[in-house]
Amino acid sequence: MKLQKASAAAAGALVLALTVTACGGDSNDDSSSGSGGGKITIGIKTDQPGIGLQLPDGSYAGFDVDVATYVAKELGYDAKNIVWKKAPSAERENLIANGDVKFVAASYTINDERKKKVDFAGPYLLAHQDLLVRADDTSITKVEDLNSKKLCSVTGSTSAQNVKDKLAPKADLLERGGYSECLTGLENKAVDALTTDDSILAGFAAQKDLQGKFKLVGLKLSDEPYGIGLKKGDTELKTKINDALKKMVSDGSWEKAVQANFGPAGYKNEPAPQIAD
Known part of the structure; x- marks a missing residue:
């Protein structure tokens, strides 16, 4: 952005406007506040029915959306304060590292290679x-x-x-x-x-x-433990998300979300996986 010719006042106003209107950055994603008044940006898939899908009216639905919404509520954010961001598979690590999202819930299989770049809460679903x-x-x-x-x-x-x-x-x-x-x-x-x-x-x-x-068919050709990806080293957020996932399982919300999103297909899901401490 070229600001060399802008006056100091104009530049200051621009910075203020950007600060007020920005969403998805760390300044607005303060999960420690717990007030529900700020915004939180979450990465999801937008083209996978049952997982994460943007509907014609602009809203989002799917199991990952339900999980992320539950977690956000436990972090102190109402559903209306969630900013959903498309997270293609190849971009998930970059979105997290750059602070474009607070966390990613997008059919994100936990593996050793990815754990070198991001941390994972969960797992919250074991797929095959x-x-x-x-x-x-x-x-x-x-x-x-x-x-x-x-x-x-x-x-x-x-x-x-x-x-x-x-x-x-x-x-x-x-x-x-x-x-x-x-x-x-x-x-x-x-x-x-x-x-x-x-x-x-x-x-x-x-x-x-x-x-x-x-x-x-019901084959188990591989194990795909889905986790919630977050910035490397953010142990406080990881603990909070894990606590939220455990609560979601214990109060029946996890099973309800599984049946709502996958049940009509006769999906025989695995029990909720053991969530790491």
Whole structure:
């Protein structure tokens, strides 16, 4: 920003305006206040039904949204004071490190590589890689059945490559730009199965216009413990979020959120995982 020619007064006014209107920075994300009067910016997925989805009216829904809303309330923020920020998988660490969000709840699997860059609260859900097939398909009951069948996933998916490389090398892997394209192909019998985390598959299959059309095979091809990502070294916030997650489980809100977002797909979820201290 070029301010060399601006007067000192104008520059001061600009700085004041930016301070007042900014949202998502640490100055407004004061989780220690507990007053509910400030704003908190939270990173979520916005294109995953059942997990995190921006609805046509601009609101957001999904299991991660429910979890994040509950946690924010325990930190002292009303739902109306949450600023939701899109957190694509490749940007989650940057959003946290730059202070653009207070925390991220976005189907964020905890692993050693990510723990080098961010801290995690949780886990709050244990997902597994699975397959989604048509409801009337009885030919796919195990991963080896994918040999000589068409398997769909998004471009660059490690889940699909895992199946192709290690589990069903003769599968015909088709990569598409988004899961919705795979679902259309699955419905039209252009492909035989779709693979990714079972929670994501259940979220898509639970959509009203798709209920009853698909089913999860029920395989556990990997463990995907979802955690809430936050800035490295923020032990105070991590403890507060873990306490909130434990309360969500103990008061029944966690199970209610699971059933509301995944239940229509017949998702057989794991019990709430043990939350780290």
